[in-house]
Amino acid sequence: MKMPRKPPTKRSGTAEDEILARIHASAFRSGIHKRGLYLGVGDDAALWRPKPGFETILTCDWFLEGTHFLPEKHPPDAIGWKCLARAVSDVAAMGGDPRCFLVSLAVPSTRTGRWLDEFLTGLQRAARRFGCLLAGGDTTQRPQILLNVMVVGEVRLGRALLRSTARPGDILFTSGRLGEAEFGLRLIRQSHKRMNSRDPALKKHLYPEPRLSLGLWLAEKRLASALMDLSDGLSTDLPRLCAASGVGARIYAEKIPAVRFSHRPKNLMPNPVELALHGGDDYELLFTVQQSKLKEIPQSFGGIPLTPIGEITQARKIVLIGKDGKLSPLPNRGWDPFRNP
Amino acid sequence: MKMPRKPPTKRSGTAEDEILARIHASAFRSGIHKRGLYLGVGDDAALWRPKPGFETILTCDWFLEGTHFLPEKHPPDAIGWKCLARAVSDVAAMGGDPRCFLVSLAVPSTRTGRWLDEFLTGLQRAARRFGCLLAGGDTTQRPQILLNVMVVGEVRLGRALLRSTARPGDILFTSGRLGEAEFGLRLIRQSHKRMNSRDPALKKHLYPEPRLSLGLWLAEKRLASALMDLSDGLSTDLPRLCAASGVGARIYAEKIPAVRFSHRPKNLMPNPVELALHGGDDYELLFTVQQSKLKEIPQSFGGIPLTPIGEITQARKIVLIGKDGKLSPLPNRGWDPFRNP
Numbered sequence: 062m063k064m065p066r067k068p069p070t071k072r073s074g075t076a077e078d079e080i081l082a083r084i085h086a087s088a089f090r091s092g093i094h095k096r097g098l099y100l101g102v103g104d105d106a107a108l109w110r111p112k113p114g115f116e117t118i119l120t121c122d123w124f125l126e127g128t129h130f131l132p133e134k135h136p137p138d139a140i141g142w143k144c145l146a147r148a149v150s151d152v153a154a155m156g157g158d159p160r161c162f163l164v165s166l167a168v169p170s171t172r173t174g175r176w177l178d179e180f181l182t183g184l185q186r187a188a189r190r191f192g193c194l195l196a197g198g199d200t201t202q203r204p205q206i207l208l209n210v211m212v213v214g215e216v217r218l219g220r221a222l223l224r225s226t227a228r229p230g231d232i233l234f235t236s237g238r239l240g241e242a243e244f245g246l247r248l249i250r251q252s253h254k255r256m257n258s259r260d261p262a263l264k265k266h267l268y269p270e271p272r273l274s275l276g277l278w279l280a281e282k283r284l285a286s287a288l289m290d291l292s293d294g295l296s297t298d299l300p301r302l303c304a305a306s307g308v309g310a311r312i313y314a315e316k317i318p319a320v321r322f323s324h325r326p327k328n329l330m331p332n333p334v335e336l337a338l339h340g341g342d343d344y345e346l347l348f349t350v351q352q353s354k355l356k357e358i359p360q361s362f363g364g365i366p367l368t369p370i371g372e373i374t375q376a377r378k379i380v381l382i383g384k385d386g387k388l389s390p391l392p393n394r395g396w397d398p399f400r401n402p
Numbered sequence: 403m404k405m406p407r408k409p410p411t412k413r414s415g416t417a418e419d420e421i422l423a424r425i426h427a428s429a430f431r432s433g434i435h436k437r438g439l440y441l442g443v444g445d446d447a448a449l450w451r452p453k454p455g456f457e458t459i460l461t462c463d464w465f466l467e468g469t470h471f472l473p474e475k476h477p478p479d480a481i482g483w484k485c486l487a488r489a490v491s492d493v494a495a496m497g498g499d500p501r502c503f504l505v506s507l508a509v510p511s512t513r514t515g516r517w518l519d520e521f522l523t524g525l526q527r528a529a530r531r532f533g534c535l536l537a538g539g540d541t542t543q544r545p546q547i548l549l550n551v552m553v554v555g556e557v558r559l560g561r562a563l564l565r566s567t568a569r570p571g572d573i574l575f576t577s578g579r580l581g582e583a584e585f586g587l588r589l590i591r592q593s594h595k596r597m598n599s600r601d602p603a604l605k606k607h608l609y610p611e612p613r614l615s616l617g618l619w620l621a622e623k624r625l626a627s628a629l630m631d632l633s634d635g636l637s638t639d640l641p642r643l644c645a646a647s648g649v650g651a652r653i654y655a656e657k658i659p660a661v662r663f664s665h666r667p668k669n670l671m672p673n674p675v676e677l678a679l680h681g682g683d684d685y686e687l688l689f690t691v692q693q694s695k696l697k698e699i700p701q702s703f704g705g706i707p708l709t710p711i712g713e714i715t716q717a718r719k720i721v722l723i724g725k726d727g728k729l730s731p732l733p734n735r736g737w738d739p740f741r742n743p
Contacts, residue, residue: 075634075638075734075736075738075740076738076740077738077739077740078642080740099457100562100564103565103566103646104496104564104565104566104630104646105461105492105495105496105565105630105631106459106460106461106492106493106495106496106498106555107459107460107461108457108458108459108460108496108557108562109457109458109459109460110457110458110559111458116440116449116450116451117449117450117451117452117458118447118448118449118450119447119448119449119450119502119504119537119538119552119554120446120447120448120504120538121462121504121506121538121539121540121550121552122506122540123506123508123540123541123542123548123550125508125542125544125548128508128542128543128544151446151447152447154446154447155445155446155447155449157447161460163460163461163462163552165462165463165464165550167464167466167469170740173740196460197460197461197462198462199462199463199464199550200464200739201464201466201469201739202469202739202740203466203469207464207466207548209462209464209506209540209550211460211462211504211552213460214447216449218451221441221449223441223445224444224445224446225444225445289445289446290446293416297416301419305444305445393416395416397416397417397418398418398541398542398543399416399417399418399421399511399514399543
């Protein structure tokens with residue numbers, strides 16, 4: 062079930078071996094040893110060494126047909142891109158640098174042809190973009206497409222940025238605009254045919270960009286007191302950061318960087334603040350900064366806005382201050398697979 | 403979607419958070435830092451450091467309802483045990499020592515009660531047995547039970563034992579007896595009710611024991627020239643070792659350590675050599691030894707027989723020598739998910 066290093070001969074190869082050989086042939090392999098990978102695809106396991114003075118980040122993510130994507134609506138190359146981007150975002154969320162990944166793939170036999178090729182094209186485009194090498198994985202046959210991606214990253218010893226270290230008085234920031242991915246998902250759900258995957262309104266939903274440079278910079282410069290990525294929506298993820306740190310937060314509706322709608326039919330325009338609060342899949346970074354370091358945070362980083370949206374409080378509540386100045390508890394309405402199946 | 407370090411408060415927790423908190427509460431946590439785990443469950447990712455002079459082994463394995471187990475036939479604690487044992491076996495197959503693991507779990511909401519508790523009991527019993535700590539994971543809801551386990555191990559720099567280094571003239575060994583797991587699977591398939599999971603004939607199928615001490619010893623003493631584990635059956639895995647090494651092999655049917663049937667009805671007794679050649683899931687080790695080191699290989703190791711079953715050849719064919727002395731090509735009839743769905 063492991064990936065063979067050399068394409069197997071006709072005699073020895075199982076159907077699984079042949080699929081694995083194609084996956085491997087598509088792999089981006091430049092600078093294997095420079096990326097810390099000393100044995101990749103082809104044995105029982107991969108061998109990995111971080112740079113001296115660095116430690117290893119480990120994370121994994123499901124990406125499942127029906128739950129996370131719809132094969133009839135989502136282009137295969139976007140599924141390939143996003144399964145890696147989601148997992149890599151957890152490395153960004155630690156302030157680390159992704160190095161290699163394992164991919165576990167289950168597909169129906171009807172998806173082993175062109176679908177698989179396009180999927181691999183997207184996966185390998187993402188791998189090149191994030192500097193993250195295919196190191197191995199597992200494959201099997203299933204009626205539905207199932208993916209699990211495990212990413213290995215590295216971070217300088219002791220520099221990883223955690224969720225559990227926010228302190229009362231710290232200012233809460235988010236990168237980018239929130240709700241854009243959810244808006245793209247709604248456009249795709251409402252469309253009866255497969256949409257043009259180059260539509261800019263779909264980019265963040267189909268081809269998310271983990272905020273790697275930003276995470277690295279915050280960690281290297283020790284600018285953030287706590288950091289996580291926004292994968293399930295601000296109203297679900299902010300309570301997690303607060304619970305881990307034993308604190309609360311106050312956020313301001315009018316400060317939240319929400320979607321800017323351009324030329325879209327009126328009936329497709331949901332409330333942008335609702336989208337920003339509860340929409341998942343943005344893969345922006347949520348981080349806290351001590352007041353004394355505020356002046357070191359620019360308004361944008363690499364073209365991505367960094368916006369203060371509130372502050373950390375001692376009282377363990379999450380409070381939303383509306384545009385009218387009214388306080389209300391923030392309802393937790395982001396993504397929960399056991400509520401939104 | 404990540405595992406919270408502290409059980410979330412009622413206010414902040416999603417249903418997913420509550421399941422994650424239960425998974426975490428069940429975790430075996432002794433000697434976290436001694437095992438190299440510097441940040442476990444509870445953040446965006448885990449942090450891992452191998453001992454100085456060691457490198458990191460990375461591997462992952464699917465374990466899926468319908469494909470790899472049947473919830474109506476397999477006890478939940480055996481599913482928990484085996485999902486980890488399978489992945490840990492790949493670490494044994496490198497001559498390494500397992501340290502920590504990530505588990506990705508998808509379950510129907512009907513399986514979040516007693517089923518999940520029993521599953522976690524088996525998983526954590528295996529974790530303790532293998533000295534392998536839960537470091538994180540991902541969870542979601544699905545109509546079927548899906549598991550993916552990613553194991554991190556370590557091995558002294560340059561000591562990992564590969565598949566690709568067998569040489570002509572080396573003697574081919576296997577540990578244990580082959581076909582026992584397949585025999586157990588057949589008993590379970592033929593039974594109309596759930597069988598007694600303590601039946602010794604089912605042990606190897608339900609609760610396999612990766613050959614960790616043997617793998618470590620072979621690597622530390624540099625006794626094996628190549629090593630892999632038998633997960634898909636000798637007739638599928640031996641060709642993989644040979645393809646990776648660019649060699650062939652000759653094996654002797656009468657030397658293969660096969661199942662010894664005790665008090666079983668006659669109609670349930672398949673041909674033991676067929677079982678040994680094509681049965682999967684044994685998780686025994688297949689290794690090669692240079693002639694000059696043969697005398698250092700004992701007849702058994704820790705109670706597990708080590709049996710020479712043939713030799714590596716320059717001719718790139720896999721030849722089976724029957725009990726009658728006749729030569730035949732070994733048909734590749736082990737586990738292939740794209741042939742045996």
